[in-house]
Amino acid sequence: xxxxxxxVGLAWVGAGAVLVRGVSGSCNVASSLRWLASRPRAGQRTxxxxxxxxxxxLREQRLIESAIERFHGMAVExxxxxxxxxxxxxEYAEAAPDCGDTPTPDLAAALAxxxxxxxxxxxxxxxxxxxxxxxxxxxxxxxxxxxxxxIDARRVFVAVYNADSRPDPRTLSAVAALAAADSxxxxxxxxxxxxxxxxxxxxxxxxxxxxxxxxxLAREIPRLRRQAAQARRGTSRWPRLAHCVGHGLFVRxxxxxxxxxxxxxxxxxxxxxxxxxxAAGVPIVPVPLLEFGDSPSxxxxxxxxxxxxxxxYPEYPRAHGLAAAAGLGTPRTR
Numbered sequence: 001x002x003x004x005x006x007x008v009g010l011a012w013v014g015a016g017a018v019l020v021r022g023v024s025g026s027c028n029v030a031s032s033l034r035w036l037a038s039r040p041r042a043g044q045r046t047x048x049x050x051x052x053x054x055x056x057x058l059r060e061q062r063l064i065e066s067a068i069e070r071f072h073g074m075a076v077e078x079x080x081x082x083x084x085x086x087x088x089x090x091e092y093a094e095a096a097p098d099c100g101d102t103p104t105p106d107l108a109a110a111l112a113x114x115x116x117x118x119x120x121x122x123x124x125x126x127x128x129x130x131x132x133x134x135x136x137x138x139x140x141x142x143x144x145x146x147x148x149x150x151i152d153a154r155r156v157f158v159a160v161y162n163a164d165s166r167p168d169p170r171t172l173s174a175v176a177a178l179a180a181a182d183s184x185x186x187x188x189x190x191x192x193x194x195x196x197x198x199x200x201x202x203x204x205x206x207x208x209x210x211x212x213x214x215x216x217l218a219r220e221i222p223r224l225r226r227q228a229a230q231a232r233r234g235t236s237r238w239p240r241l242a243h244c245v246g247h248g249l250f251v252r253x254x255x256x257x258x259x260x261x262x263x264x265x266x267x268x269x270x271x272x273x274x275x276x277x278x279a280a281g282v283p284i285v286p287v288p289l290l291e292f293g294d295s296p297s298x299x300x301x302x303x304x305x306x307x308x309x310x311x312x313y314p315e316y317p318r319a320h321g322l323a324a325a326a327g328l329g330t331p332r333t334r
Contacts, residue, residue, distance in 0.1 A: 025218035032217040035225065036288050049176055050156045051081040052142050052253075055163060056134035057108060058091055061101045063163040065111060070166065072115045078172045083119045084142050085112060086134040093127035131246070132269040135160055136261035143253050153253030157188070162247040166196070167291035174289050175250050184232060186255045187277055188285050189224055190248030191216045194295035201297035208302045209295040220245070224286040231283035239333050242284050243274035243312075248291045255282070263322060271312035275319035279329035 053071045057064060068085060075081035087105035105123050112121035122138045129137070143153055157175060161167065167190060168174075179185045193216060194209040220243075227242035246269065256262070259276065262269040277284055296302040323334050 025214070028219065028222045029214065029217040032221040035221070036290070038288050047155065048078075048080055049179055050146065050151055051075070051078060051172055051175075052139070052146070052156055052158045053081065053083040054086060054135050054138050054142075054158060054160050055083065056086045056088075056131045056138075056160075057104045057163055058088060058131070060104050060163040061107060064104060064107050067161075067163045067165070068108075068111050068115060068119060071161065072119055074167075074169065074172060075118050077169075081118075081172065082142070083115075084122055084138040085119060086122045086124065086138040088124040088129045088134055089127040090124075090129055132262050132264050135269075136264070139253075139256055139261065143257065146253075153257055156253035157250045158253060158256060160246060160249045160251075161291075162293065164294040165192070165247050165291050166293070167248065168289040171287065171289050171291070174287050178285055178287060182232075182285075184283060185285050186252040187244070187282055188250035188287050189244055190250070190287050190289065190291050191221050191224070191245070192248055192291045192293045194293055196292045197294060197297075204299055205295065205297045212295050221286055224284055227278060228283040228285045231278070231281050234281060237332070239278050239281065239329070241275070241278050243271040244277070244284060246270040247293065250287075259326075263319075265322065266312065266315045266318055268308065268312045268315075272315065272319040272322065275316065276323050276326070276328055279323040279334050281329070 053075060055067060055071065060067070064085075068083065071083045075083050085108045087108050091103050091105060105121075108121045108123075112119045120142075122134075122141060124134050124137050126133065139158055143156065143158075146156055147153065157179070159175075171190060175188050175190075178188060193213045195213050198206050198209060223240070223242040227240040230240045249270065259273075263272040263276065266272040274284060296305050320334050323329060324331075328334070
């Protein structure tokens with residue numbers, strides 16, 4: 001009987017914890033929505049940063065043309081911007097023998113020729129390269145090219161997006177306004193919603209999309225806001241932790257050079273990079289404009305995606321080791 005009472009008590013504790021978390025999440029959603037209704041104020045600087053879009057591609061035949069058209073249009077409208085499309089030899093190594101689609105690298109080369117010189121195609125010759133290798137490969141070459149043209153890395157924001165990313169058209173102006181208003185804005189994160197495909201793949205897929213979108217509003221944006229505010233003050237002995245996302249991520253060129261690119265020794269580079277930035281006291285500034293992306297259309301696809309995302313959490317000790325090796329923060333703050 002005592003065991004039964006204990007189990008009932010534990011069940012009520014669990015239910016209470018879920019209730020508290022749900023209420024706090026709903027409050028956070030309301031706060032995020034109010035914040036998204038704001039707009040960053042333009043600063044007094046007259047110089048316009050240069051934006052470098054980096055689009056890593058692997059088996060993206062269905063999306064590559066529309067993605068390049070989208071980011072080419074944003075780059076042309078801004079003026080001081082360019083697009084780097086990065087493919088990998090891995091696509092050829094893993095291609096099915098009966099695959100009739102034109103490989104993504106071939107499509108990228110043709111599209112870069114059509115949209116050039118704003119769009120450039122880079123191909124990583126390593127068949128084992130993953131997305132972070134593609135990003136670092138293109139960033140290294142593009143920053144070198146821009147430096148040869150007299151553009152300092154401190155004036156360049158590298159913007160990493162996926163093929164399915166659909167950022168708000170005002171994104172570049174908003175990021176530039178944030179950087180103009182505060183010289184400490186070196187890393188900017190644009191969060192995503194996944195609601196544009198509702199009704200296309202059934203109730204389960206809609207639920208997945210809504211859950212991912214609620215996470216953005218209830219957890220991701222509030223954590224970014226708290227971390228950025230605290231890092232700007234620079235007075236806390238216990239830094240806030242926030243994570244970066246591998247799409248909608250803007251990083252100033254000199255920061256990437258200082259960190260020698262995004263981390264490559266963890267399964268996912270974005271959460272580890274966020275840990276390093278938090279350890280270094282660098283604010284990860286959220287921009288109050290969203291992008292839209294695609295969520296998995298099947299349960300199996302959702303399980304695969306979630307497995308990939310949450311593998312980062314057991315790798316926090318490895319991120320800690322990277323921060324310690326780089327001398328970022330102190331043992332206490334790490």
